[in-house]
Amino acid sequence: MNTNINTEPTESSDVPVSLDDLRKVLALAxxxxxxxxxxxxxxxxxxxxxxxxxxxxxxxxxxxxxLGRLEALINQSAEQGHDTGALAEKDYTVVLQLPGYLPGVEGADSAVVFVGHACAPNWQNAAIRVQDSAFGMIDGLKDVEDLSILVAFEGHHEDRTEANSALR
Incomplete structure (x- = not known):
């Protein structure tokens, strides 16, 4: 078992978890x-x-x-009032690439995209929400994973989501 795992959070791997959830995981462990x-x-x-x-x-x-180190971190965070369970959700715009097997997409000279909007605590959750939404809207999709995430960025950009009108 590798016990030398880097536990330093990085910008791209931060996953907000409430202290209550961490306590539950610790109790189970x-x-x-x-x-x-x-x-x-x-x-x-x-x-x-x-x-x-x-x-x-x-x-x-x-x-x-x-487990002892995790418990100490949980207690220290609770004492300092740092509970990540109440993170505010932000607006995100997400661009998905449609799969080549869809009618109208096959043989296209460039990537055909779907642009969506979602509120979430981070871009990963927003991207998943937009994928799920697009999967429900676009006929002919076989699997939600066929929608590749190209980019996700903060803000609700209506001008970009208007590009989807031809798909509906």
Whole structure:
């Protein structure tokens, strides 16, 4: 198990999670840790793991340390009043590329796009919402994943979404 994972948030990978949700995950992990510890320290664990038991116990110890660090971070964030559960949603404009198998798109000289708008806490959620919306509006789509996300940016740009009128 790799315990040297970089936990520093980056602009492109920030995922807002409320402290309450993190506490729930931590509680679930604690139940699993207790069960795992009980199993590994039993006769069944010794028989099942044999010579590999020491490594499994070391992994469990590393996991316990990680749970302790997570609990400390949760408590510190709560004390400082940093609960990310109440993040405000922003307006996003999302550009999707339509798949080549759609009638009217096949053989096009350039990419045929769908431009949509959504409110979300981040661009990833906005893009998913626009994908789902477009999937419901455009006939002939086989899978929502066939709509490739080209770009997503802040703001509600009505002038861009008017380009979709030919698709409806």
């Amino acid at each position: 604690e139940y699993g840790r207790e069960d795992r510890s009980e199993y590994l320290n039993s006769e069944y664990g010794r028989l099942d793991y044999g010579d590999e038991l020491k490594g499994a116990l070391e992994d469990l110890s590393a996991q316990e340390c990680a």
